[in-house]
Amino acid sequence: MxxxxxxxxxxxxxxxxxxxxxxxxxxxxxxxxxxxxxxxxxxxxxxxxxxxxxxxxxxxxxxxxxxxxxxxxxxxxxxxxxxxxxxxxxxxxxxxxxxxxxVVVHPTAVVGNHRVVMGPGTILCAGTIVTTNVRLGRHVHLNLGVTVGHDSVLGDYVTVNPNASVSGNAVLEESVNLGTCASVIQGRRVAARTTVGAGAVVARDLPPDVTAVGMPAVALRRRGNDSKGLVAWARRREEAGGNL
Ligand SMILES: CC(C)(COP(=O)(O)OP(=O)(O)OC[C@H]1O[C@@H](n2cnc3c(N)ncnc32)[C@H](O)[C@@H]1OP(=O)(O)O)[C@@H](O)C(=O)NCCC(=O)NCCS
Incomplete structure (x- = not known):
């Protein structure tokens, strides 16, 4: 060998x-x-x-x-x-x-036998499950215990943190970062470079270059903006009926 x-x-x-x-x-x-x-x-x-x-x-x-x-x-x-x-x-x-x-795959990872394609540099940590007809791009990281359901597409450089789950038919575009224990429900799309906070639930599509938290996850700020007061901002946003 x-x-x-x-x-x-x-x-x-x-x-x-x-x-x-x-x-x-x-x-x-x-x-x-x-x-x-x-x-x-x-x-x-x-x-x-x-x-x-x-x-x-x-x-x-x-x-x-x-x-x-x-x-x-x-x-x-x-x-x-x-x-x-x-x-x-x-x-x-x-x-x-x-x-x-x-492609580095921990021996305890479960990878479906049908149409699972993994780009170079992709790393599957212990306990990950990738089911069927799933496409993972270049240098995708699936951390401990992550699950990715049928027919989903994860673009290049996507990071999925421990115990997060991606349901079927979901799309995570390039460089999306899905926080620990976050989940994406079936068919939703997270656009490029967006960060989804720990524990968030992506129930609606998310735009690119934002940080989103909560259930349902809402986009709170653009990439590069000061994070201070993120939650205060969210409260004001809610009070304004989502019009901020
Ligand atoms: C969402 C996130 C990116 C925001 O990070 P940040 O910009 O540094 O934000 P801060 O830590 O300054 O927090 C700002 C506010 O948002 C709140 N907040 C942070 N993360 C949150 C989350 N996931 N859900 C809800 N609220 C959150 C904080 O409590 C704080 O509220 P406050 O202003 O009322 O005190 C980050 O907290 C997060 O969840 N990252 C994922 C981490 C992860 O999964 N790591 C895996 C390592 S293996």
């Missing part, structure tokens, strides 16, 4: 979790329940990292992200960074260098 050399971009908490996913995959490959295994060569990160937590894993931060260009040509990359827009930039840069990304 070939072991694919891979570097993890992002040495924070999620980077370590992605390393766990890869270790679990390697263990399953040793037991022959999955066919692919990986040799993690290390982490790359531009920021401050907790070196001790990385060293405990027998690995190190090899350098900044730009160091990817200096690694052996066959080293592939996975991006363990929660921000989809950052993943998008890194993916475009690394792909221009000719680097490839594997």
């Amino acid at each position: 070939t072991r694919v050399p891979v570097v993890i971009i992002g040495a924070g908490g999620f980077g370590r979790e992605v390393h766990d996913v890869i270790e679990a995959t390697n263990a399953a490959a040793a037991g022959q329940s999955v066919s692919q295994s990986y040799e993690v060569v290390g982490f790359l990160d531009d920021g401050h990292t907790d070196a001790a937590l990385i060293h405990e894993r027998g690995l190190s931060v090899l350098g900044p992200v730009s160091y990817l260009a200096d690694l052996a040509a066959d080293v592939q990359f996975v991006i363990a960074i929660g921000d989809g827009q950052v993943r998008r930039r890194l993916d475009m840069w690394a792909s221009e260098l000719g680097r490839q990304s594997p």
Whole structure:
């Protein structure tokens, strides 16, 4: 069995979790329940990292992200960074260098046998369920316990946080971030780059570039605007009959 050399971009908490996913995959490959295994060569990160937590894993931060260009040509990359827009930039840069990304699937994930397509760099953490006729774009993250129902489409760089659920026929456009325990009911569409807060329920379509919270989730502010008073703003919006 070939072991694919891979570097993890992002040495924070999620980077370590992605390393766990890869270790679990390697263990399953040793037991022959999955066919692919990986040799993690290390982490790359531009920021401050907790070196001790990385060293405990027998690995190190090899350098900044730009160091990817200096690694052996066959080293592939996975991006363990929660921000989809950052993943998008890194993916475009690394792909221009000719680097490839594997799809990394925890052995406890359940992936339907029919028409499930996953783009390069996509990561499925433990306990995820993806049913049937589902399309996941490039570098999609499905965190712990996430479910994605039939005929749904998740665009490139979508992030779905722990225990969130996406019902059937839903669409999450590019770089959408679905918060922990949030849900999208069937047939709804969340437009590009929108963040859905933890626990929110997407019962109506959401526009692009907003942060939305609550049940039903309502768009509270545009991307880049100050978040202070988000809930106060929502109250004023409600009092104004939704006309703010
Ligand atoms: C919605 C969200 C993006 C807003 O973040 P923010 O802009 O930093 O907002 P703040 O934390 O400053 O909170 C602003 C207000 O919104 C409220 N609020 C924050 N998140 C909320 C949510 N999910 N639902 C309802 N209200 C929320 C806060 O209580 C606060 O209210 P207040 O002004 O009355 O005190 C964020 O709180 C969230 O839910 N992110 C998802 C996190 C997640 O899933 N992480 C996964 C990691 S694995």
